[in-house]
Amino acid sequence: MMRSGQVTIKDIAKELNISCSTVSRALKDFPGISPATKKAVTDLADKYNYRPNAIALSLRNQKTNVIGVIIPETVHFFFSTVISGIEDAAMKEGYNVMICQSNESYEREADSIDALMGARVDGLLVSISRETADLDHLKKVKDEGTPMVFFDRLVEGMNASSVIIDDYQGAYDATEHLIEQDSKNIVHLTGPSNLIIGRKRKEGYISALEDHQIPVREEYIVECRKGTQEEAEQVMAKLLSTGMAIDGVFASNDVAALGALMAVKKAGLKIPRDIAIVGFSNWQFSSLVEPGLTSISQPGYEIGQQAAQLILEEINSKEKGKSQIKILDTELIVRGSSTRK
Amino acid sequence: MMRSGQVTIKDIAKELNISCSTVSRALKDFPGISPATKKAVTDLADKYNYRPNAIALSLRNQKTNVIGVIIPETVHFFFSTVISGIEDAAMKEGYNVMICQSNESYEREADSIDALMGARVDGLLVSISRETADLDHLKKVKDEGTPMVFFDRLVEGMNASSVIIDDYQGAYDATEHLIEQDSKNIVHLTGPSNLIIGRKRKEGYISALEDHQIPVREEYIVECRKGTQEEAEQVMAKLLSTGMAIDGVFASNDVAALGALMAVKKAGLKIPRDIAIVGFSNWQFSSLVEPGLTSISQPGYEIGQQAAQLILEEINSKEKGKSQIKILDTELIVRGSSTRK
DNA sequence: CTGAAAGCGCTTACAG
DNA sequence: CTGAAAGCGCTTACAG
Numbered sequence: 001m002m003r004s005g006q007v008t009i010k011d012i013a014k015e016l017n018i019s020c021s022t023v024s025r026a027l028k029d030f031p032g033i034s035p036a037t038k039k040a041v042t043d044l045a046d047k048y049n050y051r052p053n054a055i056a057l058s059l060r061n062q063k064t065n066v067i068g069v070i071i072p073e074t075v076h077f078f079f080s081t082v083i084s085g086i087e088d089a090a091m092k093e094g095y096n097v098m099i100c101q102s103n104e105s106y107e108r109e110a111d112s113i114d115a116l117m118g119a120r121v122d123g124l125l126v127s128i129s130r131e132t133a134d135l136d137h138l139k140k141v142k143d144e145g146t147p148m149v150f151f152d153r154l155v156e157g158m159n160a161s162s163v164i165i166d167d168y169q170g171a172y173d174a175t176e177h178l179i180e181q182d183s184k185n186i187v188h189l190t191g192p193s194n195l196i197i198g199r200k201r202k203e204g205y206i207s208a209l210e211d212h213q214i215p216v217r218e219e220y221i222v223e224c225r226k227g228t229q230e231e232a233e234q235v236m237a238k239l240l241s242t243g244m245a246i247d248g249v250f251a252s253n254d255v256a257a258l259g260a261l262m263a264v265k266k267a268g269l270k271i272p273r274d275i276a277i278v279g280f281s282n283w284q285f286s287s288l289v290e291p292g293l294t295s296i297s298q299p300g301y302e303i304g305q306q307a308a309q310l311i312l313e314e315i316n317s318k319e320k321g322k323s324q325i326k327i328l329d330t331e332l333i334v335r336g337s338s339t340r341k
Numbered sequence: 342m343m344r345s346g347q348v349t350i351k352d353i354a355k356e357l358n359i360s361c362s363t364v365s366r367a368l369k370d371f372p373g374i375s376p377a378t379k380k381a382v383t384d385l386a387d388k389y390n391y392r393p394n395a396i397a398l399s400l401r402n403q404k405t406n407v408i409g410v411i412i413p414e415t416v417h418f419f420f421s422t423v424i425s426g427i428e429d430a431a432m433k434e435g436y437n438v439m440i441c442q443s444n445e446s447y448e449r450e451a452d453s454i455d456a457l458m459g460a461r462v463d464g465l466l467v468s469i470s471r472e473t474a475d476l477d478h479l480k481k482v483k484d485e486g487t488p489m490v491f492f493d494r495l496v497e498g499m500n501a502s503s504v505i506i507d508d509y510q511g512a513y514d515a516t517e518h519l520i521e522q523d524s525k526n527i528v529h530l531t532g533p534s535n536l537i538i539g540r541k542r543k544e545g546y547i548s549a550l551e552d553h554q555i556p557v558r559e560e561y562i563v564e565c566r567k568g569t570q571e572e573a574e575q576v577m578a579k580l581l582s583t584g585m586a587i588d589g590v591f592a593s594n595d596v597a598a599l600g601a602l603m604a605v606k607k608a609g610l611k612i613p614r615d616i617a618i619v620g621f622s623n624w625q626f627s628s629l630v631e632p633g634l635t636s637i638s639q640p641g642y643e644i645g646q647q648a649a650q651l652i653l654e655e656i657n658s659k660e661k662g663k664s665q666i667k668i669l670d671t672e673l674i675v676r677g678s679s680t681r682k
Numbered sequence: 683c684t685g686a687a688a689g690c691g692c693t694t695a696c697a698g
Numbered sequence: 699c700t701g702a703a704a705g706c707g708c709t710t711a712c713a714g
Contacts, residue, residue, distance in 0.1 A: 005403075006458065006485050008691060019701045024693060032699055049481055051459040055405060056691035058396045059706045062346075066460075075421045083415055087442060096456060098439055101428060115437060117347065118392040119407075140390055144347050258629070285626040288599070349707060360685045365709060373683055397707035400690045685714085691706105698701085 007048040016040055027052075058120065067311055068116035069099045070109060070126040077283040078300045079127070082151065085304020086125060093312055095122075106131040113137050123147040123311040128155055130192050130227075147314035151307040154196045154325075161314065161323040163307040167197045170296040170330035171204025174250050174278040177294070177332055179212050181340045183248025183276050186214075187239060188221045189232055189260060191252040201252050201280065219244070224256050232259025240267045247275055248338075254279035254286055254295055261289060261337065276338040291336030299328050348389040357381055368393075399461065408652055409457035410440045411450060411467040418624035419641045420468070423492065426645020427466060434653055436463070447472040454478050464488040464652040469496055471533050471568075488655035492648040495537045495666075502655065502664040504648040508538045511637040511671035512545025515591050515619040518635070518673055520553050522681045524589025524617050527555075528580060529562045530573055530601060532593040542593050542621065560585065565597050573600025581608045588616055589679075595620035595627055595636055602630065602678065617679040632677030640669050 013023045018037065026033050026041035027050075044050075058064040067090055071079050083099065090097050098121060100112035109129045114137075116124060124141060126148060138158060141148050150162040178186050188205045191198035202221065209216050222239065224232050232251065236259060239246065249264075251257035257279030264275050271277060271291055279286065282297035306326050354364045359378065367374050367382035368391075385391075399405040408431055412420050424440065431438050439462060441453035450470045455478075457465060465482060467489060479499060482489050491503040519527050529546045532539035543562065550557050563580065565573050573592065577600060580587065590605075592598035598620030605616050612618060612632055620627065623638035647667050 006461070009693095010691075020692080021694080021702080022700055024691095025700090028693095034699060037699080049485070051455060053400075053691050054460045055396055055399045056706090057693085059394075059400055059690090059708095060692050060694095062706065064396060074415060074424055075418065077416065077418075080416045080421055084442065096439060096441075096460060098437060100437075101425065114392065119395045119437060120347070144390070285629050288626050289629050290631040350709095351707075361708080362686080362710080363684055365707095366684085369709095375683060378683080394707050397690090398709085400692095400706090401708050401710095403690065683714105685712105687712085688710095690708095693706100694704095696701105696703085698699105 006053070007045075007050045008053065009050075011048070012041060012044050012050065015044060064120050064122055065094060066096045066098055066119065066121045067308070067315075068113075068119070068121035068124045069097055070102055070112055070116070070124065070128075071099060072102055072104050072127055072129055074099070074101055078281050078298060079152075081300030082127075082304040082307075085301040085306075086308045087304075089305045089308035090312070095308075095312070102129040104129045104131060106134070110137040113141060117141065117144070117146065121146070123149070123315045125149050125151060125307050125311055127152045130195060133194055147311055149307050149311045149314065151303055152197070156196060159323055161310050161325065163303050163310060163326045163328065164197075165298050165303065165328045165330050167200035167330075168204040168207075170280065170298075170332075171201035171250070171252075172208045173204075173330070173332045174280065174294075174296050175205045175208035176212070177334070177338060178248040178250060178276055178278055179208065179214065181248075181272070181276050181338055184214060185245040186220065186248035186250055187236075187246055187260075189235065189249065189251040189256045190221060190223050191227055191256075192225050193223060198252060205250055220246075224252070224259075227253055227256055229255050229259040229262070232256035233263045234259075236260040236263035237267065240264070240269075249275060249277045251277070251279050254281050254283060254293065257293055257295070257337075258285070258289065261293065272336065272338050272340050276340065278338050282333050286333070287335065289337075294335045294338035295333050297331045297333050299330075302328055347394070348386075348391045349394065350391075352389070353382060353385050353391065356385060405461050405463055406435060407437045407439055407460065407462045408649070408656075409454075409460070409462035409465045410438055411443055411453055411457070411465065411469075412440060413443055413445050413468055413470055415440070415442055419622050419639060420493075422641030423468075423645040423648075426642040426647075427649045428645075430646045430649035431653070436649075436653070443470040445470045445472060447475070451478040454482060458482065458485070458487065462487070464490070464656045466490050466492060466648050466652055468493045469536075471536060474535055488652055490648050490652045490655065492644050493538070497537060500664055502651050502666065504644050504651060504667045504669070505538075506639050506644065506669045506671050508541035508671075509545040509548075511621065511639075511673075512542035512591070512593075513549045514545075514671070514673045515621065515635075515637050516546045516549035517553070518675070518679060519589040519591060519617055519619055520549065520555065522589075522613070522617050522679055525555060526586040527561065527589035527591055528577075528587055528601075530576065530590065530592040530597045531562060531564050532568055532597075533566050534564060539593055546591055561587075565593070565600075568594055568597055570596050570600040570603070573597035574604045575600075577601040577604035578608065581605070581610075590616060590618045592618070592620050595622050595624060595634065598634055598636070598678075599626070599630065602634065613677065613679050613681050617681065619679050623674050627674070628676065630678075635676045635679035636674050638672045638674050640671075643669055 102109035279295040282295035286293040367379045443450035620636040623636035627634040
């Protein structure tokens, strides 16, 4: 028998001369179906490779079993590990995942949220873009009652559950490590100031200096707005050219750390002897550069898993509104770029 | 007015005391709707942030505007650029994308295809897993009439459209480059032999040798089944320990090339002086190792874009069955690991 | 210019 | 043990 498209309950019912209700019940082991009918139905379903139409089910159940994900960029190793964590946890519970990249653009983020809400996702996992300052698009989601969990990048003033890492502590550890390696004049390359993660890392840096009685000097704290390697390289080269004393660098992300590393090398200085360097958000290349880059490792996969678990909890619980924040630990991975001892 | 969940046409109709049909028509600029009605409807839709329920539309139109993607692993830089290309092209045409990672597992690939088919995606973009030998799950998709396009990894015996790169030519270029740099005893680290890309690259390697009258020796062709850095490092170390003459390495992927590079360094040999190395599938780290790794660059973003365009064409065209294969060019990126001249 | 009805594929309360 | 009916949200051919 030739068919086009996938087989439906109706097709099976027609061929067997029974009603759709019966087919539906036979397919799901409903009590009170004659063994003969059940066998006839399941045999035919197998033969035609019947798959329940998830769209029809979604409409009927008012539930799509899809969770939407808004992520800045999948090309970042960190975010791709987060996605893996989300996917695995979601799949385990029978959910599919729909991912939209904002490419760090506010407009695209807002459009993506609209698309995902139109698709009636059961919940939304979001890591906001660098550009996002206005939160109206997110507040709408909340008002409409769709569960939403933030990950990695905390959003203030939303009262939503979040899974983040301890940026403050990570930065503190990184800075203290530099101090223990006898760095005293430590430059901090920060991220864009509208992301909370950037501010927290800066606080960690400052606290570590203070706890070790090292003066905090504003000229040692420099913003890398774009966070690219080129930008960091330029910024670092400029700092070096001023002749100010520098014997350590803590960069807010590994790409910036890499830029700093290049600038230091080009200036003819030795790493770690003259300047020790520590990055943030350890990924593959960190171990491959010469010397290997010391970095703060973030548990991307766990962030994804926990964020997915949180959203599933919220989807499946009646009581809305009680939000929780999970803070995961970072880990200092020491490599050649900072080891003097 | 307090609402929970998103607003529907019915809600608007009720509040305005008109029928759903009218609301539907007013919302889509249907001819023959009184301006007053239209304004009342659109105002209310705006106020309540009405979004058409994509699920209901999908069911009615028998079309979801979703394309499904099966991809080995998003953590690979190459694949993440492919995803970006797919997403951008799809979004431009009003499609959403649903991505499933197979993690190079046949079973997970088959499950994901079932999930995507259950979700009634309009088309499927697939790059098969390393493990996939049995093609039944893919044939089912074809039989059921769902358009399917393969990318990067060609599948034989399926008569489906595909977007691939010219693996043969890329490998030929890589090998010829090594020959031009005076390598004569060139090891080829291949991928798993059940992937066609691996076989094509091997053919390119062999042709280049033959065209330059260099003997092809089986012991110089070694399979790296898993394609990990560790495996390649071990394989290479073993080759070096045999004492056979080696002055060049062409690895079927960059991670394997990196393993080889490590092994050569550890053996105390100089790169490129003693052994020149070329990889395949250029990505970020290739430029960061010491020395920089010469590699064949694959246009991931374009592969994604073209694959998406192809599937959209197939979805929107009536005539099924005429499949086309697009072959994109690679580019040799020369860096320190191979430049002797 | 507007409305009632049917239908996309499925489930389930209600009858029998 | 089985079936007819209603409904999820939307659109559109058919009436009026």
